Amino acid sequence: MIRIHFIVNPIAGHGHASFTKEDLQPYFIRGIHELTVKISEYKKHATELTKSSILENANIIVACGGDGTINEVASCLIGTNIALGILPMGSGNGLASNLKIPKKRRKALEIIRNKHIEHMDVGKINGRYFFSNTGVGFDASLIKHYESSEKRTLLGYIRACATTFRDINKNTPLSIVVDEEVPMANPFIILISNSNEMGYKLSLTPKASLQDGLLDVLVIKNISRIKMLWLGFLILIRKVHWLKESRSFQTKNVHIKCNQSDFFDTQVDGEHKRIDTNELTISLVEKSLFVLTPQ
Numbered sequence: 001m002i003r004i005h006f007i008v009n010p011i012a013g014h015g016h017a018s019f020t021k022e023d024l025q026p027y028f029i030r031g032i033h034e035l036t037v038k039i040s041e042y043k044k045h046a047t048e049l050t051k052s053s054i055l056e057n058a059n060i061i062v063a064c065g066g067d068g069t070i071n072e073v074a075s076c077l078i079g080t081n082i083a084l085g086i087l088p089m090g091s092g093n094g095l096a097s098n099l100k101i102p103k104k105r106r107k108a109l110e111i112i113r114n115k116h117i118e119h120m121d122v123g124k125i126n127g128r129y130f131f132s133n134t135g136v137g138f139d140a141s142l143i144k145h146y147e148s149s150e151k152r153t154l155l156g157y158i159r160a161c162a163t164t165f166r167d168i169n170k171n172t173p174l175s176i177v178v179d180e181e182v183p184m185a186n187p188f189i190i191l192i193s194n195s196n197e198m199g200y201k202l203s204l205t206p207k208a209s210l211q212d213g214l215l216d217v218l219v220i221k222n223i224s225r226i227k228m229l230w231l232g233f234l235i236l237i238r239k240v241h242w243l244k245e246s247r248s249f250q251t252k253n254v255h256i257k258c259n260q261s262d263f264f265d266t267q268v269d270g271e272h273k274r275i276d277t278n279e280l281t282i283s284l285v286e287k288s289l290f291v292l293t294p295q
């Protein structure tokens with residue numbers, strides 16, 4: 001018997017895509033697949049539900065939501081032999097897109113039923129796992145605004161972008177050192193990515209791979225507002241490297257030190273996290289997660 005547990009975030013994406021065990025049963029075989037559906041009722045509940053599913057000897061645990069839900073579920077699966085399944089139900093669905101898992105429920109369920117398993121790399125920032133990307137600067141502020149907005153949609157994302165753009169110079173000036181280099185005043189963005197997609201088909205690190213044993217880093221220095229608009233355009237056409245203030249590199253470890261503050265506002269897989277320290281250590285844990293992918 002293959003025990004498959006579905007952990008559903010009912011507010012992910014547009015917030016009305018929940019389902020029951022009976023809805024799923026036709027896609028599986030009675031007597032071979034034993035299905036369980038659990039609904040997350042609050043932030044971090046998916047983590048508790050996953051931990052209980054591990055104790056209930058689940059063979060596959062499926063994160064049903066976006067990158068935030070995947071993070072809560074998959075973080076519990078590192079070091080186990082339980083495979084992660086994904087039903088993309090979020091707004092951006094960055095990791096699912098990178099793994100070529102379609103949004104169409106029937107097709108995504110077929111991938112789970114077919115049980116084709118691959119290893120993928122996982123990132124770690126000060127003890128927390130990330131699967132897609134993490135960062136400080138514009139993206140972290142953007143996520144902070146996005147989370148406080150009512151709408152977790154593309155429109156909500158664009159509005160949060162506008163607010164972040166408006167407030168960009170109101171924050172305390174920071175001097176940051178990335179990997180022992182010359183301190184940088186107020187970098188616009190430092191993005192560390194495991195995946196080649198941020199969601200909504202956007203990418204700042206198009207060469208990133210989930211299996212290359214490397215993190216893809218993009219650092220953009222403090223730039224003028226006009227340049228920010230230019231950058232926005234370059235992101236849309238996937239040519240960020242045309243911006244001369246940008247630098248991309250691949251590495252296994254990144255250290256970021258901040259001289260003026262004892263905390264960082266970061267985003268981890270699209271969720272805002274305040275990390276209380278003046279030093280971030282970001283590393284890669286190679287091939288540490290089993291994930292179900294299309295063949």
Ligand SMILES: Nc1ncnc2c1ncn2[C@@H]1O[C@H](COP(=O)(O)OP(=O)(O)OP(=O)(O)O)[C@@H](O)[C@H]1O
Nearest residue numbers: 012013041042043065066067068069090091092093
């Ligand atoms: N019942 C709930 N009520 C409120 N928040 C919840 C609930 N269940 C889960 N959450 C939280 O919802 C947040 C958003 O989830 P998720 O990232 O999966 O969706 P999304 O933001 O729509 O998708 P994406 O990250 O792909 O854009 C997560 O931080 C998760 O902890």
